[in-house]
Amino acid sequence: MLEFRDILLRQGGFTLAADFALPQGRHAVIGASGSGKSTLLALVGGFLSPERGRLVWDGQDITGMAPGRRPVSTLFQHHNLFPHLTVAQNVGMGLRPDLRLDRAQKDRVTQVLEEVGLGGTADRRPGALSGGQQGRVALARVLLRARPLLLLDEPFAALGPALKSEMLALLSRIVDETGATVLMVTHDPADARAFAPLTVLVEDGRAHAPCPTGPLLDDPPPGLRAYLG
Amino acid sequence: MAARLRGVTVDRPQSANAASLRHDVPSAASPADTDALRGPRRRFVVLPGHLVAALLAAAILGTLAAVAWAVGGLSALTEWDWRALRFTLWQAALSATLSALLAVPVARALARRRFPGRGLLVTLLGAPFILPVIVAIMGLIAIFGRNGFVNDSLRGLGLPEMSVYGWQGVILAHVFFNLPLSVRLILQGWQAIPAERFRLAASLDFAPRDIARHLERPMLRSVLPGVWLAVFLVCLTSFTVALALGGGPGATTVELAIYQAFRFDFDLGRAATLGLVQIALCVGALLLARWIAVPAGFGAGMDGPALPPAPGGWRKGGDALAIAAAAAFLLTPLLSVTAAGLPRLVVLPGEVWTAALRSVIMAVTSATLAVAACLALALAIARGAGRWVEAAGMLPLVASPLVLGTGLFILLRDMATPQQMALPVTVAVNAAMALPFGLRALIPAAQALQADYGQLAASLDLRGLARLRLLVLPRLARPLGFAGGLAAALAMGDLGVITLFASDQPTLPLKLYQLMNSYRMADASAAAVLLMTLSFALFWIFDRGGR
Numbered sequence: 216m217l218e219f220r221d222i223l224l225r226q227g228g229f230t231l232a233a234d235f236a237l238p239q240g241r242h243a244v245i246g247a248s249g250s251g252k253s254t255l256l257a258l259v260g261g262f263l264s265p266e267r268g269r270l271v272w273d274g275q276d277i278t279g280m281a282p283g284r285r286p287v288s289t290l291f292q293h294h295n296l297f298p299h300l301t302v303a304q305n306v307g308m309g310l311r312p313d314l315r316l317d318r319a320q321k322d323r324v325t326q327v328l329e330e331v332g333l334g335g336t337a338d339r340r341p342g343a344l345s346g347g348q349q350g351r352v353a354l355a356r357v358l359l360r361a362r363p364l365l366l367l368d369e370p371f372a373a374l375g376p377a378l379k380s381e382m383l384a385l386l387s388r389i390v391d392e393t394g395a396t397v398l399m400v401t402h403d404p405a406d407a408r409a410f411a412p413l414t415v416l417v418e419d420g421r422a423h424a425p426c427p428t429g430p431l432l433d434d435p436p437p438g439l440r441a442y443l444g
Numbered sequence: 445m446a447a448r449l450r451g452v453t454v455d456r457p458q459s460a461n462a463a464s465l466r467h468d469v470p471s472a473a474s475p476a477d478t479d480a481l482r483g484p485r486r487r488f489v490v491l492p493g494h495l496v497a498a499l500l501a502a503a504i505l506g507t508l509a510a511v512a513w514a515v516g517g518l519s520a521l522t523e524w525d526w527r528a529l530r531f532t533l534w535q536a537a538l539s540a541t542l543s544a545l546l547a548v549p550v551a552r553a554l555a556r557r558r559f560p561g562r563g564l565l566v567t568l569l570g571a572p573f574i575l576p577v578i579v580a581i582m583g584l585i586a587i588f589g590r591n592g593f594v595n596d597s598l599r600g601l602g603l604p605e606m607s608v609y610g611w612q613g614v615i616l617a618h619v620f621f622n623l624p625l626s627v628r629l630i631l632q633g634w635q636a637i638p639a640e641r642f643r644l645a646a647s648l649d650f651a652p653r654d655i656a657r658h659l660e661r662p663m664l665r666s667v668l669p670g671v672w673l674a675v676f677l678v679c680l681t682s683f684t685v686a687l688a689l690g691g692g693p694g695a696t697t698v699e700l701a702i703y704q705a706f707r708f709d710f711d712l713g714r715a716a717t718l719g720l721v722q723i724a725l726c727v728g729a730l731l732l733a734r735w736i737a738v739p740a741g742f743g744a745g746m747d748g749p750a751l752p753p754a755p756g757g758w759r760k761g762g763d764a765l766a767i768a769a770a771a772a773f774l775l776t777p778l779l780s781v782t783a784a785g786l787p788r789l790v791v792l793p794g795e796v797w798t799a800a801l802r803s804v805i806m807a808v809t810s811a812t813l814a815v816a817a818c819l820a821l822a823l824a825i826a827r828g829a830g831r832w833v834e835a836a837g838m839l840p841l842v843a844s845p846l847v848l849g850t851g852l853f854i855l856l857r858d859m860a861t862p863q864q865m866a867l868p869v870t871v872a873v874n875a876a877m878a879l880p881f882g883l884r885a886l887i888p889a890a891q892a893l894q895a896d897y898g899q900l901a902a903s904l905d906l907r908g909l910a911r912l913r914l915l916v917l918p919r920l921a922r923p924l925g926f927a928g929g930l931a932a933a934l935a936m937g938d939l940g941v942i943t944l945f946a947s948d949q950p951t952l953p954l955k956l957y958q959l960m961n962s963y964r965m966a967d968a969s970a971a972a973v974l975l976m977t978l979s980f981a982l983f984w985i986f987d988r989g990g991r
Contacts, residue, residue, distance in 0.1 A: 260899075260903060261902070261903075262899055262902070281902070281905070282899075282902040282903050282905075283902055283903060283904055283905020283906070283907070284905060287903070288903070289899075289903045291899060291900065293896075294896045294897055294899075294900055295900060296900075297897065297900070297914075297915065297919075299918045299919060300914065300918075304914075308904050308906065308914075309904070312904050312905050312906040312907070312910055312914075313906075313909075313910035313913075313914070314910070314914060
């Protein structure tokens with residue numbers, strides 16, 4: 216369980232407050248542009264620190280922990296892969312960032328690549344892969360890191376509808392496999408409905424406690440209604 | 445002097461590089477979102493760059509303080525020294541004006557004509573930046589000297605001869621180095637005029653005169669002040685040219701006056717006072733540069749998608765003449781040195797080869813130091829280190845090599861003899877002088893790296909040496925190689941601070957200068973060919989290594 220304990224984050228003139236607990240499971244993060252969805256993810260990912268309050272994961276205070284040490288994997292909007300490293304190296308970083316992998320670890324990388332349908336691409340560079348395949352490489356690394364918290368900042372926004380639903384399906388499989396708690400920023404209410412039973416609404420400088428996705432989207436509060444159109 | 449392109453924004457290739465790294469910047473993100481994406485800004489972490497910046501600031505400011513401490517007071521300055529100050533300003537202004545004006549027709553011709561060898565010529569226009577000054581001086585003497593082609597022709601026509609020594613020689617050499625720079629800068633201005641404007645002009649049936657008035661003159665008005673200032677800055681700290689061609693009451697720069705006070709009169713107080721004058725000049729020029737945008741020094745000279753209209757008739761002949769004259773002015777001196785020196789290369793005395801080896805080792809050491817310092821500084825700056833870190837990296841711009849040399853001598857004179865100091869001080873000063881150029885290449889690239897991959901690396905816990913090996917070095921290889929190549933070539937060709945100290949362990953440029961002074965011109969030509977080849981080769985090897 217992830218707890219936001221009386222958190223206040225300030226960024227210039229912008230503030231974001233959060234004071235709630237996030238149960239295990241999948242959550243969408245929804246809100247108008249500029250409401251602070253990405254800021255919320257950056258807070259959990261360790262890229263921004265709050266002015267006040269604590270961030271607690273399963274009883275452990277992680278407020279001051281460095282991003283890479285947190286029990287967190289992140290899929291960013293862009294730049295999820297290092298273009299100068301091979302697919303296997305990109306995935307292998309999930310096991311050891313310095314890439315000094317032993318035999319067993321290398322076998323794990325190959326196995327995970329097979330699992331996401333990328334067998335045979337280990338020595339290619341990301342630039343030689345399609346957008347969908349690149350998404351799979353990033354997901355393979357998530358699978359390998361097996362962190363209990365997964366943050367996604369619209370990682371599939373650039374993909375077409377068919378590819379996107381394919382990615383969401385793969386993501387669901389991985390989440391089920393690892394039992395991770397997910398926070399996924401999305402602009403698309405359909406994605407939220409399909410993927411996340413609960414949704415965190417970010418509005419008026421505050422991230423609200425998660426509530427059931429369906430009812431929230433059926434009867435959105437005024438600000439969200441204006442945004443969704 | 446080509447080596448002293450101070451205060452000038454270097455480098456288009458690298459910023460293009462940075463732009464290509466940044467190909468898909470998040471675009472839909474709102475202000476709050478983008479702020480959040482800017483990377484870790486948590487507690488203060490001491491980065492290697494902070495240490496480098498502190499060391500650098502201490503070393504340079506300490507050296508300048510030593511100079512100030514030794515100042516003999518303004519009364520120490522003689523009438524001769526004030527003349528040096530006036531000459532410095534006058535020759536810099538004249539060199540800048542001539543270079544900028546002469547560059548306009550050449551740049552216009554290159555902008556609107558296409559011919560075989562054009563690309564090569566534009567590339568060659570970048571070469572003077574890393575051409576050793578002393579080599580160019582040999583070439584100019586070969587063409588414009590008493591027995592050169594120009595004076596032979598003048599005599600043949602019954603006209604008075606011109607001298608390559610004195611103020612004419614100083615101006616001539618400065619134009620030789622800065623005309624190509626100016627042509628490249630103005631050419632960029634021409635290529636920045638959108639093709640649509642020229643199409644519109646064609647559809648309105650503009651005559652060349654109308655195009656000049658409505659399109660070209662406004663561009664020149666915005667570009668020329670920056671070009672002028674770029675050349676002016678370079679010429680303010682001119683030393684080697686003044687040393688070899690100038691001197692005497694009418695052609696001594698402040699930098700040369702420091703050398704004379706130090707070397708001939710051994711009057712440290714006066715040398716230090718002159719050093720302060722030189723610092724004031726540099727600071728003043730940098731303040732001026734804050735007003736006027738100084739353009740990028742050596743861009744790739746890219747070809748725009750469409751050509752400006754190329755009028756026929758006499759204008760075609762005029763363009764051909766401008767290009768031919770510029771090419772001849774730039775190439776014949778070098779070709780003449782090469783022709784004289786190449787056959788003698790194999791019989792060069794052993795001492796020249798020893799000097800060459802010494803110079804290569806020093807240049808590589810200097811370049812390594814400079815690149816390592818630049819990398820540490822650029823990475824710290826990209827991670828949001830304070831402005832003082834960047835300022836520390838740009839400090840060498842206010843301290844000319846001879847000023848630093850004087851200061852280091854004052855600081856170290858109780859610990860080491862001038863002979864012992866000569867080589868280490870030269871390596872250190874050359875490394876420092878290369879920093880501003882290296883930083884201009886590396887900072888944008890390091891910032892792009894941090895913006896694109898900083899969060900990913902942090903989220904994967906990629907830190908320290910692993911980050912350097914797996915992320916930083918592979919992604920910054922190009923600008924690192926480029927910066928290293930520049931630093932190595934500039935250090936290889938430098939004939940500056942070493943003249944203050946040594947003669948028994950000369951570098952190759954110093955050896956060449958000694959050969960010239962003892963009228964061993966055949967050996968000097970061969971040494972010049974060797975020096976030029978080594979400088980270009982060092983640049984090429986480093987730059988290739990980065991690709």
